Amino acid sequence: MNTLGIETSCDETSIAIISDGELRANLISSQDFHAKYGGVVPELSSRAHLQIIQPLLRQALDKSKIKLEEIDLICSTAGPGLIGALLVGLSFGKSLSYSLNKPFVPVNHIEGHIYSGFLMNEKPEYPYLCLVVSGGHTLLLIVKSETEIIKLGSTIDDAVGEAFDKVAKMMGLPYPGGPSIQSAAEKGNDESIKFPIARLKTEFDFSFSGLKTSVLRYLQKNYGMELKIKEADIPNIAASFQKTVVESLKKNVEKALDKYEVKTLSLVGGVAANKAIRNMFDQTAKKYNKKIVIPDNEFCGDNAAMIAARGEMLHNAGMKFSLESNAFARLKVDHFTEIL
Ligand code: KG4
Numbered sequence: 471m472n473t474l475g476i477e478t479s480c481d482e483t484s485i486a487i488i489s490d491g492e493l494r495a496n497l498i499s500s501q502d503f504h505a506k507y508g509g510v511v512p513e514l515s516s517r518a519h520l521q522i523i524q525p526l527l528r529q530a531l532d533k534s535k536i537k538l539e540e541i542d543l544i545c546s547t548a549g550p551g552l553i554g555a556l557l558v559g560l561s562f563g564k565s566l567s568y569s570l571n572k573p574f575v576p577v578n579h580i581e582g583h584i585y586s587g588f589l590m591n592e593k594p595e596y597p598y599l600c601l602v603v604s605g606g607h608t609l610l611l612i613v614k615s616e617t618e619i620i621k622l623g624s625t626i627d628d629a630v631g632e633a634f635d636k637v638a639k640m641m642g643l644p645y646p647g648g649p650s651i652q653s654a655a656e657k658g659n660d661e662s663i664k665f666p667i668a669r670l671k672t673e674f675d676f677s678f679s680g681l682k683t684s685v686l687r688y689l690q691k692n693y694g695m696e697l698k699i700k701e702a703d704i705p706n707i708a709a710s711f712q713k714t715v716v717e718s719l720k721k722n723v724e725k726a727l728d729k730y731e732v733k734t735l736s737l738v739g740g741v742a743a744n745k746a747i748r749n750m751f752d753q754t755a756k757k758y759n760k761k762i763v764i765p766d767n768e769f770c771g772d773n774a775a776m777i778a779a780r781g782e783m784l785h786n787a788g789m790k791f792s793l794e795s796n797a798f799a800r801l802k803v804d805h806f807t808e809i810l
């Protein structure tokens with residue numbers, strides 16, 4: 471079976487082909503031009519997806535040595551994401567499905583991330599504790615099966631990636647902020663500044679907006695309202711901020727492991743590329759003697775391989791989707807409506 475995956479929810483256009491369980495292509499075209507605006511400009515994103523999607527499909531077919539007529543299943547990201555951007559991949563996928571007369575599966579982007587560990591050779595074992603850390607979501611989940619996910623907690627304000635991006639912007643570091651903060655932090659001392667970890671009444675929720683504000687207060691106090699930060703001080707601020715994020719994620723992960731019996735720990739989403747968070751996960755898995763699955767960086771950020779894999783999973787579980795049935799912004803999937 472040849473499955474085509476299409477991802478256009480934000481600033482990455484991606485096309486993937488999985489052939490009989492083997493990933494044959496996962497092409498990702500990143501819209502780097504958003505950096506000069508300090509964030510993603512939705513309208514420009516939609517236009518760029520439209521320009522690149524057809525040539526990218528051609529390249530993916532060439533790379534996989536598969537003809538378009540040999541595609542058996544088409545899966546597109548259906549949400550959440552930028553509406554205009556989603557429309558490009560969704561309409562493209564639906565049109566292919568209609569013209570090839572092959573089934574179409576609309577895939578929830580977050581579900582794509584949640585099950586992305588299955589793209590690795592060493593796969594998660596159910597039930598697994600899954601921490602989703604991306605630009606728009608921070609979720610702690612227990613994944614019981616292919617169709618059953620229990621939400622333990624989520625962020626009550628900013629997502630982790632959003633906090634990285636906003637703090638990087640305050641410090642004048644380039645977008646996307648996550649990688650910029652990580653590389654600045656490598657040269658810094660993470661004990662140099664004490665930022666607070668949010669205390670919440672709910673057991674497994676997260677909050678990062680207080681941390682963001684306390685970094686801002688620190689910067690204003692030490693460098694004035696114009697935030698004229700000394701270049702040499704950036705590594706220590708970045709490292710201390712990153713450490714606080716790591717500690718607040720760790721706190722909830724450990725609480726969940728103390729309370730629930732799981733087989734595997736899985737860290738997914740764009741922010742899962744962060745080395746400090748990956749190290750914390752490694753140590754926690756060792757401490758609790760659990761198997762750990764963190765996807766390779768290629769599968770952490772937005773990619774179509776995870777969309778193809780998740781779509782194939784739903785298709786194999788017998789789920790059928792008609793071309794008319796779904797709205798692109800709010801995909802209602804019975805087993806997992808809570809996070810939409
Ligand atoms: O999953 P993703 O590619 O897109 C969304 O679905 O949101 O995540 C993008 C986020 C951005 O906020 C980016 O700054 C962050 O992932 N990110 C990182 C790192 N690489 C990407 N954050 C921290 N450390 C990194 N190395």
Ligand code: ZN
Binds near residue numbers: 604605
């Ligand atoms: Zn994502």
